Amino acid sequence: MGGISRIPSLKDSDVDQDLAADLQSQVKEAIAQRNSLAIVGGGSKGFLQSAQVETKLHLAGHAGIIDYEPSELFITARAGTPLAEIEAVLAERKQMLGCEPPHFGATATLGGSVACGFSGPRRPYAGSVRDHILGVKLLNGHGEILQFGGQVMKNVAGFDVSRLMVGARGTLGALLEITLKVLPLPELEQTLLFKCALADAPKRMSALARCSIPLSGLAWAEGHIFMRLAGSEAAIRAAHAQVGGEPAATGASFWQSLREQTHPFFNGSQPLWRLSAPLASKIDVPEGEVCMDWGGALRWWHTACPATEVEDMARSQGGHASLFRDQQPVLGAMPPAGLLSLHQRLKKSFDPHGLFNPGVLGLH
Amino acid sequence: MNDWPARRDALITGLLEFMPKDCVLHEDETMRAYECDGLSMYRQLPGVVCLAETAFQVQAILRLCRRLQIPVVPRGAGTGLSGGALPHQQGLLLGLAKMNRILEIDVDNLCAVVQPGVCNLALSEATRPSGLYYAPDPSSQIACTIGGNVAENSGGIHCLKYGLTVHNVIGLKIATMDGELLEIGGKTLDTLGYDLLALLCGSEGLLGVVVEITVRLLPVPEQAQVVLAAFDEITKAGNAVADIIAAGIIPAGLEMMDQLAIRAAEDFVHANYPTQAAAILLCELDGANAEVSESIMRVRQLMLDAGAFEVHTAKDEAERVAFWKGRKAAFPAVGRIAADYYCMDGTIPRRHLAMVLTRITELSGEYGLSVANVFHAGDGNLHPLILFDANEQGQMQRAEALGQRILELCVEVGGTITGEHGVGMEKLNGMCTQFRPAELSQFHALKAAFDPSGLLNPGKAVPTLHRCAEFGAMHVHGGNLAHPELERF
Numbered sequence: 001m002g003g004i005s006r007i008p009s010l011k012d013s014d015v016d017q018d019l020a021a022d023l024q025s026q027v028k029e030a031i032a033q034r035n036s037l038a039i040v041g042g043g044s045k046g047f048l049q050s051a052q053v054e055t056k057l058h059l060a061g062h063a064g065i066i067d068y069e070p071s072e073l074f075i076t077a078r079a080g081t082p083l084a085e086i087e088a089v090l091a092e093r094k095q096m097l098g099c100e101p102p103h104f105g106a107t108a109t110l111g112g113s114v115a116c117g118f119s120g121p122r123r124p125y126a127g128s129v130r131d132h133i134l135g136v137k138l139l140n141g142h143g144e145i146l147q148f149g150g151q152v153m154k155n156v157a158g159f160d161v162s163r164l165m166v167g168a169r170g171t172l173g174a175l176l177e178i179t180l181k182v183l184p185l186p187e188l189e190q191t192l193l194f195k196c197a198l199a200d201a202p203k204r205m206s207a208l209a210r211c212s213i214p215l216s217g218l219a220w221a222e223g224h225i226f227m228r229l230a231g232s233e234a235a236i237r238a239a240h241a242q243v244g245g246e247p248a249a250t251g252a253s254f255w256q257s258l259r260e261q262t263h264p265f266f267n268g269s270q271p272l273w274r275l276s277a278p279l280a281s282k283i284d285v286p287e288g289e290v291c292m293d294w295g296g297a298l299r300w301w302h303t304a305c306p307a308t309e310v311e312d313m314a315r316s317q318g319g320h321a322s323l324f325r326d327q328q329p330v331l332g333a334m335p336p337a338g339l340l341s342l343h344q345r346l347k348k349s350f351d352p353h354g355l356f357n358p359g360v361l362g363l364h
Numbered sequence: 365m366n367d368w369p370a371r372r373d374a375l376i377t378g379l380l381e382f383m384p385k386d387c388v389l390h391e392d393e394t395m396r397a398y399e400c401d402g403l404s405m406y407r408q409l410p411g412v413v414c415l416a417e418t419a420f421q422v423q424a425i426l427r428l429c430r431r432l433q434i435p436v437v438p439r440g441a442g443t444g445l446s447g448g449a450l451p452h453q454q455g456l457l458l459g460l461a462k463m464n465r466i467l468e469i470d471v472d473n474l475c476a477v478v479q480p481g482v483c484n485l486a487l488s489e490a491t492r493p494s495g496l497y498y499a500p501d502p503s504s505q506i507a508c509t510i511g512g513n514v515a516e517n518s519g520g521i522h523c524l525k526y527g528l529t530v531h532n533v534i535g536l537k538i539a540t541m542d543g544e545l546l547e548i549g550g551k552t553l554d555t556l557g558y559d560l561l562a563l564l565c566g567s568e569g570l571l572g573v574v575v576e577i578t579v580r581l582l583p584v585p586e587q588a589q590v591v592l593a594a595f596d597e598i599t600k601a602g603n604a605v606a607d608i609i610a611a612g613i614i615p616a617g618l619e620m621m622d623q624l625a626i627r628a629a630e631d632f633v634h635a636n637y638p639t640q641a642a643a644i645l646l647c648e649l650d651g652a653n654a655e656v657s658e659s660i661m662r663v664r665q666l667m668l669d670a671g672a673f674e675v676h677t678a679k680d681e682a683e684r685v686a687f688w689k690g691r692k693a694a695f696p697a698v699g700r701i702a703a704d705y706y707c708m709d710g711t712i713p714r715r716h717l718a719m720v721l722t723r724i725t726e727l728s729g730e731y732g733l734s735v736a737n738v739f740h741a742g743d744g745n746l747h748p749l750i751l752f753d754a755n756e757q758g759q760m761q762r763a764e765a766l767g768q769r770i771l772e773l774c775v776e777v778g779g780t781i782t783g784e785h786g787v788g789m790e791k792l793n794g795m796c797t798q799f800r801p802a803e804l805s806q807f808h809a810l811k812a813a814f815d816p817s818g819l820l821n822p823g824k825a826v827p828t829l830h831r832c833a834e835f836g837a838m839h840v841h842g843g844n845l846a847h848p849e850l851e852r853f
Contacts, residue, residue, distance in 0.1 A: 071606040130559050131531050144802040152711040153743035154783035156517045156566045163562030184612030206472045212586040235655035278551035280472035297553045319552050335557025349809035
């Protein structure tokens with residue numbers, strides 16, 4: 001496959017290594033020993049329960065950017081590559097990961113970010129982590145190295161295994177390499193504020209989302225709607241004239257704090273629930289306990305209410321809830337009861353010996 | 365199985381217990397309309413046709429077929445281009461086009477709930493009065509169904525900016541082969557557990573039958589504007605595409621046509637294309653007025669800098685529509701200059717465009733068949749149209765062999781055998797080129813997790829390892845397959 005051009009400045013640095021063969025032999029060893037494996041990346045998401053098994057499969061050393069072609073809008077990197085490194089390399093070429101995955105710690109890796117599948121404030125307007133996945137290389141539970149998708153935007157050959165890996169938290173296999181679509185950095189971003197009571201916020205945000213304006217974020221916190229616009233200066237000026245709002249001086253840091261959960265709201269002492277809801281659905285909880293992202297479709301709620309109550313409330317609105325942070329590590333977005341047996345069969349189809357991350361997502 | 369006539373009778377009797385009489389077709393002449401999809405070179409009369417009207421009926425039909433061990437081939441409008449809806453001789457063809465109601469347009473939540481038989485364009489037309497539309501727009505959008513779009517993960521000319529079907533579907537209800545109804549997602553932006561929506565989009569009817577779909581709607585852009593640029597060399601046009609993307613512009617559509625396609629389209633619809641050009645680019649930008657006006661000026665300059673000898677911005681909506689009409693009519697236009705044409709669907713990394721097109725020209729000479737190229741340049745999806753005459757002895761086989769060579773070329777440069785048309789029956793051999801046995805085995809295991817009985821659309825999309833071994837062995841002996849008319853495994 002000659003002629004694949006590489007960017008000279010992106011030569012693998014000394015610390016970058018290809019450990020695929022080594023990882024593969026560890027998996028084969030585990031199969032032979034009938035051991036389970038806990039997949040470990042940068043360890044930045046300790047609030048999620050990891051597999052309670054002795055033997056670890058460490059991915060952090062399997063690092064390095066393999067291919068980056070700015071004009072083709074993709075980047076391929078090994079799973080252990082630090083997320084921060086990828087973002088820095090993209091920024092040099094005025095590009096970014098459109099899904100804005102949160103790091104939740106300096107050690108976050110690309111593989112961990114994809115396995116967890118969390119997306120930041122830009123998600124409704126630029127797409128989620130899984131929306132940007134173009135291909136993966138992975139180790140399955142037979143110890144085979146498999147490759148799905150590729151580096152092109154459109155590819156419908158075979159089932160979309162690459163995207164299935166997003167949010168699977170390593171229960172289907174260990175990600176080795178990932179190719180993501182990248183997007184140009186906007187020329188300019190501007191945040192505008194609207195004073196708004198919580199109860200009115202979903203409807204008002206829905207109205208804003210229906211305008212033909214270049215949205216890149218829409219959230220509610222601190223008694224205000226925060227609206228982020230992205231584009232040329234003229235486009236932002238025109239949108240501002242159309243929908244109004246007060247320019248916010250600290251816009252960038254607000255979005256960063258929402259993405260990384262460093263905003264004071266997240267210091268709440270009660271357990272933190274994540275509610276995914278139809279964006280305009282009403283919200284009926286005390287104002288101090290909640291903030292909203294994704295134009296109202298993602299709601300963070302600090303509450304001591306029993307799990308069944310929170311889950312029932314989410315369901316009654318056509319959404320779903322999962323416990324996100326608590327005193328103890330949480331299980332995360334477990335499959336709904338009606339789909340559990342299908343999940344178990346799917347897991348078995350990739351990992352017949354139950355090797356990878358047993359217990360994660362409630363799956364064994 | 366040799367007891368087919370008896371099982372067929374049992375199927376018809378069983379169906380008529382709960383289906384209206386006019387929804388069960390079993391005479392050859394009434395089933396004739398279902399013998400092929402958009403890839404008409406593959407034809408097969410189905411065992412029985414059943415046209416479902418409700419999700420409940422779909423479940424009952426699947427339960428019955430599961431009990432009788434009869435394969436089921438789901439079908440939408442039959443516009444697919446890879447033979448995914450090719451009937452099974454001893455199977456049921458399950459038509460879903462009658463389930464064509466838009467169940468809800470939820471303006472506040474920017475989504476719509478539809479049955480699988482709703483026509484793609486009809487949905488956008490229904491939502492447009494609310495200022496919203498459904499983004500994926502495959503060329504067949506006046507006829508194709510949303511259910512079929514889900515099965516194929518259809519794209520369209522706007523997918524560089526707005527994504528494929530998978531990016532726009534947020535909820536599905538599917539019936540499994542056991543007749544169980546599964547609800548996945550809804551009006552939310554994500555689901556709990558595995559991303560089954562991603563897996564189901566593009567699964568070509570092998571995993572479940574889609575009976576309801578929730579899609580995202582987007583606000584209709586305030587403005588859309590298109591630039592037409594003409595180049596005397598394909599390489600220059602390819603460079604212009606790279607320059608536009610590198611400048612941080614994501615066009616709503618970015619299409620390329622080569623000279624044969626330009627001339628055919630111009631003769632057909634008189635779109636005012638420069639017929640002396642080696643290639644033209646159509647670049648559409650959409651969004652707010654201010655942004656579009658600015659970006660159009662930048663795109664014009666980038667095209668000129670890349671060596672365009674003519675750059676023309678549509679002066680009004682009528683001209684914009686005319687520019688697109690030529691592109692959208694490219695396939696039928698080519699159909700006018702050749703008795704038959706065979707449409708390929710590879711995707712390549714754009715940087716290899718010039719090399720791939722040169723190689724296609726060489727292959728075209730080698731096989732003695734002309735090739736016109738239409739290209740979704742923004743996302744690298746290439747549609748070479750191979751011109752042939754099926755009435756000339758051996759030409760169809762040559763066209764297929766040439767097509768296979770072109771797909772191998774796409775894989776060789778790091779691309780794929782299908783960008784948006786799916787594998788179906790057509791590209792089973794291509795799958796052997798693109799994937800190794802370990803990946804194909806994983807696909808089969810994954811299918812079995814949904815459909816352990818293997819009755820849903822069997823023999824499509826993923827080849828057996830046996831078939832690949834056979835294909836590989838023959839392949840080594842040279843490009844042309846012996847007896848290509850024979851079914852292999």
